[in-house]
Amino acid sequence: MSDNGFVDKAKGEVKENVGKVVGDTKTQSEGMVDKAVGGVKDAVHDMSNAIDGAVDSIKKKFHN
Numbered sequence: 708m709s710d711n712g713f714v715d716k717a718k719g720e721v722k723e724n725v726g727k728v729v730g731d732t733k734t735q736s737e738g739m740v741d742k743a744v745g746g747v748k749d750a751v752h753d754m755s756n757a758i759d760g761a762v763d764s765i766k767k768k769f770h771n
Contacts, residue, residue: 711752715745 719741726735 710748712745712748715741715748717745719743719745 723738
């Protein structure tokens with residue numbers, strides 16, 4: 708996940724706003740879903756970093 712959800716959130720924002728402007732509820736809804744997917748990707752990435760940090764901390768305690 709190299710973009711950490713940023714691309715999905717940006718794409719979703721554009722789709723949602725275009726959908727609002729042109730009155731296309733399907734496009735607007737797709738944008739909302741894309742933004743949610745981006746948020747989930749960010750959350751998973753943050754959890755992964757936290758777990759990696761905890762594992763590294765535990766390893767250091769046992770190797771000292």
